Amino acid sequence: MDRPKVPGPVIALYRPRPSISQGAFFQIFIGAVLVLLPLSTAGEQAWYAHTHYGPVAASAWASPWLYLSLAGAIAWLGIAAVGFVRARRFIAIHEDGLRYASLGGPLRTLVTAISPGVLYWHELTGIATGTTEVASLTGKSTHSHCRTTIYRQGGAPLTLKGSDRGGIQNLPELTTRLKARLYPRLQRRMEARFENNQWIDFGPISIHPKELRIRNKAYPWKQVHKIYIKKGYLLVELEQPVTIHRRPTASKNLSKPVQILIPVSQIPNLELLLKLIEEGVNP
CATH class of the missing domain: 1.20.58 (Methane Monooxygenase Hydroxylase; Chain G, domain 1)
Known part of the structure; x- marks a missing residue:
C-alpha cells in the first residue's frame, strides 16, 4: 500500500x-x-x-x-x-510529518523538485543545529550562518541553510517547531533505554548510566568534571592527573581538567543529551 x-x-x-x-x-x-x-x-x-x-x-x-x-x-x-x-524549494510541517522539495543531494534535489518527498515523525531520528560566526579582518564578528540537519532512518540527512546563504527563510523558527514536534517522541524512547542501562548515541558522543563515550573512547562519569556549551562547541572537561616536573629529583601530581571540544552542529538532539545527563547521571 x-x-x-x-x-x-x-x-x-x-x-x-x-x-x-x-x-x-x-x-x-x-x-x-x-x-x-x-x-x-x-x-x-x-x-x-x-x-x-x-x-x-x-x-x-x-x-x-x-x-x-x-x-x-x-x-x-x-x-x-x-x-x-x-x-520549487520548500519544507512544510504537517500534523504527521514533513513534506519537502528541492532538498538533499544533487539527485534527491532534482527528484523532489518534481515530486515532493514525505517523512513521518517516526522516521526522523534527530535534529542538529549550528551557527558559524563570520569575522572581519580585525576579528570582529560581522554576521553568522545558520544550518539545521535533519537525520532520518535509512537515508542521508537533510541539511537546511539559512536565508543568508540562499536557503530557507526563518530557519530558527522552523527548527524550533521541528524540535517541539520531534523531541517528546524521542525523549520517551531515550529515557526508557537509559533506565535499562543501554547506550544512547548522539553522533560523536554516546552516554550510558555508568560512562560517557566520545569518538569511541569511554570515560567513567566520575572522571567528567563539567559539560557545557561555548561558542558553538560542546566542551567536556575531564579530571585527569598531570605530572609536572619541577626538579630532576622531584615531581608533583596535579589534577588538571582536560577539555574535549565537539562542534554542536555534529550533535543531534543536543538538548535531550544535556537533559539526560542532568537528570539521569549519578557519578
Missing part, C-alpha cells in the same frame, strides 16, 4: 527568499543575451559574407556565432533549471 503524499494537515510552510533568478524577466533577458544576440550576429555575418563573397564565406563567417549561440542555449537551460529547482 502506497503512503499518502500529504502527512496530515499543514501547520507551517517555509520557503527561500525569492531571488532575481526566479523572475520571468530575468530568464528572458539571459536568454536574449546568451542565445538571440549571437544568433542575430550570425545572421548578419552570413548575409554580408554571402552578398560579397558567396555561400562558402557565409557559412564560414556564421559558424562561430552559431556555435556560440548553441553554447549560450545550453547555459541558459542550466540557469533556467536552477531557477526552477530553487522556485
Whole structure:
C-alpha cells in the first residue's frame, strides 16, 4: 500500500527568499543575451559574407556565432533549471510529518523538485543545529550562518541553510517547531533505554548510566568534571592527573581538567543529551 503524499494537515510552510533568478524577466533577458544576440550576429555575418563573397564565406563567417549561440542555449537551460529547482524549494510541517522539495543531494534535489518527498515523525531520528560566526579582518564578528540537519532512518540527512546563504527563510523558527514536534517522541524512547542501562548515541558522543563515550573512547562519569556549551562547541572537561616536573629529583601530581571540544552542529538532539545527563547521571 502506497503512503499518502500529504502527512496530515499543514501547520507551517517555509520557503527561500525569492531571488532575481526566479523572475520571468530575468530568464528572458539571459536568454536574449546568451542565445538571440549571437544568433542575430550570425545572421548578419552570413548575409554580408554571402552578398560579397558567396555561400562558402557565409557559412564560414556564421559558424562561430552559431556555435556560440548553441553554447549560450545550453547555459541558459542550466540557469533556467536552477531557477526552477530553487522556485520549487520548500519544507512544510504537517500534523504527521514533513513534506519537502528541492532538498538533499544533487539527485534527491532534482527528484523532489518534481515530486515532493514525505517523512513521518517516526522516521526522523534527530535534529542538529549550528551557527558559524563570520569575522572581519580585525576579528570582529560581522554576521553568522545558520544550518539545521535533519537525520532520518535509512537515508542521508537533510541539511537546511539559512536565508543568508540562499536557503530557507526563518530557519530558527522552523527548527524550533521541528524540535517541539520531534523531541517528546524521542525523549520517551531515550529515557526508557537509559533506565535499562543501554547506550544512547548522539553522533560523536554516546552516554550510558555508568560512562560517557566520545569518538569511541569511554570515560567513567566520575572522571567528567563539567559539560557545557561555548561558542558553538560542546566542551567536556575531564579530571585527569598531570605530572609536572619541577626538579630532576622531584615531581608533583596535579589534577588538571582536560577539555574535549565537539562542534554542536555534529550533535543531534543536543538538548535531550544535556537533559539526560542532568537528570539521569549519578557519578
